[in-house]
Amino acid sequence: MATDTAGSVKAKALELGFDSVGITDLSPPPHGDVLRQWIADGMAANMGYMPRQAKRRLDPSLIFPGATRVVVATKNYFLEDGGPANGQAGKVARYARGKDYHHSIGERLSELADHILGVGDDSTIARTYVDAGPVPERELAQRAGLGWIGKNTMLIDPKAGSFFFIASVFTNLDLAVDAPFALDHCGSCRxxxxxxxxxxxxxxxxxxxxxxxxxxxxxxxxxxxxxxxxxxxxxxxxxxxxxxxxPWNVKFAEPPQNQWLRQNYxxxxxxxxxxxxxxxxxxxxxxxxxxxxxxxxxxxxxxxxxxxxxxxxxx
Ligand code: B12
Ligand code: SF4
Ligand code: SF4
Structure with a gap:
């Protein structure tokens, strides 16, 4: 039953226009020490929310009490660069060239959460997160099988590169988990x-x-x-x-097939x-x-x- 339900949740995520989806549990991520050291060394600079959220990032079962699973999905935001600068303009990173993604991704994530609530029973809970809240998104995505963490710290999908957002739905629905992404494809590249x-x-x-x-x-x-x-x-x-x-972006980054993320881009x-x-x-x-x-x-x-x-x- 868990496998079929997981299949239906994943199919729904893809139908909603996410590009990849995986499921993992809420046990502590394996690289918690990296986060602890990063904060201790002052590398979080003035992002006060990073130390404040550390306890929950190190133990994701505290993020949404009662949840036992997280459905992690990615959404490609790649687009080709246009012409060069004219000497009077400043450049904006790719992910930010249109309407705020929190809203458009949030809307679709809510639909995914509704689907999860629909296949569950009265005791089912679900909560959505995208780049807001104490979620160790890259660690969970790697453990859900979606890619490896590159030397630039980005989550990289071997079929798509790294120009995508990570979004998640926490739930207590008994979903079958995926195998972690086992390989590191960075090799000797620097x-x-x-x-x-x-x-x-x-x-x-x-x-x-x-x-x-x-x-x-x-x-x-x-x-x-x-x-x-x-x-x-x-x-x-x-x-x-x-x-x-x-090289994984040079070879594989392509604009997304559907355009819903690209409002006013x-x-x-x-x-x-x-x-x-x-x-x-x-x-x-x-x-x-x-x-x-x-x-x-x-x-x-x-x-x-x-x-x-x-x-x-x-x-
Ligand atoms: C704080 C933050 C930043 C900070 C710090 C970045 C950083 N590298 O830590 C700043 C403002 C600099 C930043 C910049 C950017 N960010 Co940012 N950011 C975050 C945020 C909120 C937290 C990241 C974090 O936990 N940092 C703390 C450090 C210690 O964690 P970490 O680098 O992720 O490392 C963990 C793992 O790498 C792991 N680890 C370490 N070693 C190893 C080894 C192996 C083998 C494995 C498996 C794991 C592992 O341990 C660490 C602790 O958990 C996340 C959203 C979220 N809620 O998680 C988005 C997020 C990481 N950012 C994102 C994006 C898009 C960007 C930018 C590309 C935006 C831009 N174009 O300017 C840049 C990229 C810069 C870069 N190279 O990281 C995306 C990344 C998507 C992806 N494909 O990975 C995220 C996930 C937001 C989202 N929901 O989509 N960001
Ligand atoms: S780490 Fe990446 S995003 Fe940050 S300054 Fe260097 S190249 Fe730019
Ligand atoms: S493949 Fe090379 S450029 Fe890409 S993250 Fe790994 S080391 Fe960096």
Whole structure:
């Protein structure tokens, strides 16, 4: 019975437009020590939620009390880069070039949760998470068989690369679990480590957020450290460099077949000069429903200043 039910849940996830799906239990992830050390070394920078959530990340059975299984699904967000910069624009990472993904993925995850509740009985529970909450998403995805964790710390699917989101539904439905993804296909490759402009991949599978352009442009509330500014180029929101160079993306990354994640996907380059005089109301109207909302107008003005300085310096 558990296997058939798991099959129906997986079929539903794929029907909803997720690209891959697997199931695992909620026992502690095997690399908890890596998280503990990362926090102890200060690599979480000012992301206070990481130490706050650590206990639940280290013991996922605490995340949604009563749950015994997690259905982990991925959603491809890859799209080809368009033309080059015109010298007056800043680049936005691929995952953020349209409407905020939390909503569109959340809607479909809720449908998956409803399906789980429908095949269960009155005692069945289900709760959804996508990039919010104390879920060790990559560890659970690896254990659910969806890929391996590369030296750039990304979960990599050998058939699709790493340009995808990870989403999950926690439940107490007795679903058959999948085998963990056993292999590590990085081999002797070190391209991501060598390509990172700020040397933020401080050792294999460890990213120091204090050095990572993604952290500096999205999560940080402070000014950019002087010694890193010139290394940040024209990146004004996030960074894809350690994924762009990965041979698994070079070979296998393809745009998704269905387009539901791609609402208003026009944000590859943002015009820099507009931010000089932009006020909150205008920012909200233009970017309020996009991921750029996270750093907000203040954070984007800071990012744009660094990009403008770098563009001036390269002229
Ligand atoms: C904090 C965070 C960040 C921070 C820190 C990144 C980091 N590497 O830790 C910052 C702001 C820098 C960041 C950047 C980005 N992020 Co982010 N981020 C997160 C978040 C919220 C937590 C990650 C975390 O736990 N970090 C702590 C460190 C210690 O954990 P970790 O790197 O994942 O390492 C674990 C495993 O690798 C494992 N491990 C270590 N060694 C080994 C060895 C083996 C063999 C195995 C199996 C496991 C293993 O142990 C660690 C502890 O559990 C997750 C969402 C979530 N809820 O989990 C998204 C998440 C990881 N981010 C995501 C994305 C898309 C990005 C960016 C690409 C965005 C961008 N374009 O700018 C970049 C990529 C940068 C990079 N190379 O990691 C996706 C990744 C999807 C994927 N395919 O892997 C996630 C899962 C969000 C989502 N739901 O889709 N992020
Ligand atoms: S996202 Fe950019 S800055 Fe961060 S580790 Fe990857 S290449 Fe380095
Ligand atoms: S670039 Fe090479 S080392 Fe880095 S994640 Fe990809 S395969 Fe692994």
């Amino acid at each position: 391209r991501c480590i060598e390509a990172c402009p700020t040397q933020a991949i401080v050792s294999e599978r460890v990213v120091d957020a204090r050095l990572c352009i993604s952290y500096l442009t999205i999560e940080s509330k402070e000014g950019h450290p002087a010694e890193l500014q010139s290394l940040m180029g024209d990146l004004v929101f996030g960074c894809d460099i350690c994924q762009d160079v990965c 026009g944000l590859e380059w943002v015009e820099l000069e507009q931010f000089a005089t932009m006020e909150e109301a205008a920012f909200d109207q233009k970017y309020g429903t996009t991921p750029l909302e996270r750093p907000g107008l203040k954070g984007m003005k800071r990012n744009v200043e660094t990009a403008k300085k770098n563009q001036r310096d390269t002229k």
